[in-house]
Amino acid sequence: MPVLTRLIPSPVVVDIRPGALDDLSAVLADQRISHSGKLAVAISGGSGAKLRERLTPAMPGADWFEVGGGTLDEAIKLGDAMKKGRYDAVVGLGGGKIIDCAKFAAARIGLPLVAVATNLSHDGLCSPVATLDNDAGRGSYGVPNPIAVVIDLDVIREAPVRFVRSGIGDALSNISAVADWELANREKGEQIDGLAAAMARQAGEAVLRHPGGVGDDGFLQVLAEGLVLTGISMSVAGDSRPASGACHEINHGFDLLFPKRAASHGEQCGLGAAFAMHLRGAREESAYMAEVLRRHGLPVLPEEIGFTPDEFVQVVEFAPSTRPGRYTILEHLDLSTDQIRDAYADYAKAIGS
Numbered sequence: 001m002p003v004l005t006r007l008i009p010s011p012v013v014v015d016i017r018p019g020a021l022d023d024l025s026a027v028l029a030d031q032r033i034s035h036s037g038k039l040a041v042a043i044s045g046g047s048g049a050k051l052r053e054r055l056t057p058a059m060p061g062a063d064w065f066e067v068g069g070g071t072l073d074e075a076i077k078l079g080d081a082m083k084k085g086r087y088d089a090v091v092g093l094g095g096g097k098i099i100d101c102a103k104f105a106a107a108r109i110g111l112p113l114v115a116v117a118t119n120l121s122h123d124g125l126c127s128p129v130a131t132l133d134n135d136a137g138r139g140s141y142g143v144p145n146p147i148a149v150v151i152d153l154d155v156i157r158e159a160p161v162r163f164v165r166s167g168i169g170d171a172l173s174n175i176s177a178v179a180d181w182e183l184a185n186r187e188k189g190e191q192i193d194g195l196a197a198a199m200a201r202q203a204g205e206a207v208l209r210h211p212g213g214v215g216d217d218g219f220l221q222v223l224a225e226g227l228v229l230t231g232i233s234m235s236v237a238g239d240s241r242p243a244s245g246a247c248h249e250i251n252h253g254f255d256l257l258f259p260k261r262a263a264s265h266g267e268q269c270g271l272g273a274a275f276a277m278h279l280r281g282a283r284e285e286s287a288y289m290a291e292v293l294r295r296h297g298l299p300v301l302p303e304e305i306g307f308t309p310d311e312f313v314q315v316v317e318f319a320p321s322t323r324p325g326r327y328t329i330l331e332h333l334d335l336s337t338d339q340i341r342d343a344y345a346d347y348a349k350a351i352g353s
Contacts, residue, residue: 008195009235011126013148016224018217021051021152024116025058033114033147034088037061040111041091042078042102048094051118051155055093062091070097072104072134072141079105087111089147095119095163096131103143104130112147119159120167120223122265123174123243125149126231138255145235151224153217161297162264164214164223168296169270171226172289173247174204176273179280180245184327193242199233200242208292245328246279247272252322253315254307263305270298271305275316278347280329290351300351309348313340 012032015023028034039062043052052064065081068074078101082090090109092102093116106113107130117125124131126149130141156164178201184190203226212219233242240248250272254262262268270293277286290300299305302312317340320330335343 008232009128009145010232011146011149011228013150014228015149016151016153016221016228018153020150021055021116021155024055024150027148027150028059028089028091028114030148033112036088038085038087039063039089039091040065040082040085040087041093042067042098042105044094044098047118048098051093063087067094067098067101070100070132072132072139075101075104075130075132076108078102079108082111083109089114091116092146093118095159096121096124099125100130100132103146104132104141107141107143113144114148114150115146116150117224118155119163120151120156120220120227121163122167122170123227123230125151126228127240127243128231128235129240140240145232149228151228153220153224156220156224157215161214164220165296165298166264166266167223167227168207168214169264169266169268169273169293169298170243171207171223171230172204172293173245173266173269173273174200174226174230174243175208175285175289176247176276177241177243177245178204179277179282180328181241183280183329183332187332188327190327193237196233196237196242199229199236203227203229203233208289214296241326244323245326246276246319246330249319249322249326249328249330250275250315253319256322257315257318258307258311261306263299267299267305271300271302272319274300274351275344275347276329278350279333279343283350286347287351301348309341309344313337313344316340316344 041062041064045066089112090106091114092099115125130143178197185192207226230243247269251268254268274290
């Protein structure tokens with residue numbers, strides 16, 4: 001009887017610990033990544049300068065490229081500039097915008113990417129997706145997974161705490177996203193990849209249940225590992241489904257209806273997840289999720305990020321149109337404006353203000 005398995009697209013190196021950046025050159029010397037030491041390193045024009053000064057002596061064969069922002073034009077420009085050299089790999093060193101630009105540029109010129117995250121703001125650092133601003137707003141572009149992921153927890157602690165909080169909201173939203181996937185399976189026959197669902201759900205649950213906080217290395221380790229696992233779960237599924245349901249539709253609703261007032265991705269996803277859990281009737285889970293979000297300094301009510309209840313109702317009503325074809329609790333209930341307003345009042349009362 002043959003043993004049938006599948007290959008899982010995942011990095012060959014994942015290094016998450018305090019001091020990991022000091023050993024970055026050793027990771028890059030891995031023959032599977034670089035045999036000559038010729039590397040193209042993408043960094044931000046501001047905060048990246050300090051890291052460039054720190055790392056240059058250990059990476060003499062690297063060329064450095066400053067990235068102006070997380071736009072499609074910047075990513076194309078970066079790829080064109082890197083194409084003029086002869087490199088073994090691309091290194092994206094920075095936050096989500098830098099890494100997404102580097103992902104797209106690396107895919108464009110056919111080189112592997114090493115993701116070196118300086119904050120934990122969302123689950124995209126190890127995902128097969130680059131999210132970039134374009135003329136139509138914001139687009140998601142399919143790219144290969146990073147060949148390596150390096151996260152130095154000492155560097156993470158130096159970043160503004162709001163970035164860690166955003167990552168917490170994004171990780172917790174996995175729980176709601178997987179519940180939406182299971183709903184689509186029951187109601188529409190949509191196929192679930194059990195491994196991808198398990199990885200995403202357990203990543204979210206590990207963050208949800210951890211007693212530590214944003215200044216605790218143990219908690220940061222679990223959060224970083226959870227975000228990496230979430231990215232891999234999307235590769236396993238071949239889709240963002242394991243990590244994107246009603247929570248992300250609500251996030252996109254904020255971004256599209258109120259682009260100049262929108263909060264961070266993770267803040268909006270965490271709030272959207274707690275509300276979506278309430279809508280599906282998981283009241284205890286919703287209340288506990290809201291409690292954990294509050295403990296980490298994240299919003300659980302739209303008023304806490306500057307939106308009125310009526311604006312939140314507008315966002316929820318608009319949210320399904322942001323992902324046509326995706327079936328979540330929002331599409332399932334198909335609530336009217338008044339029903340959304342009543343549901344929000346009930347949610348606000350249930351979690352306490």
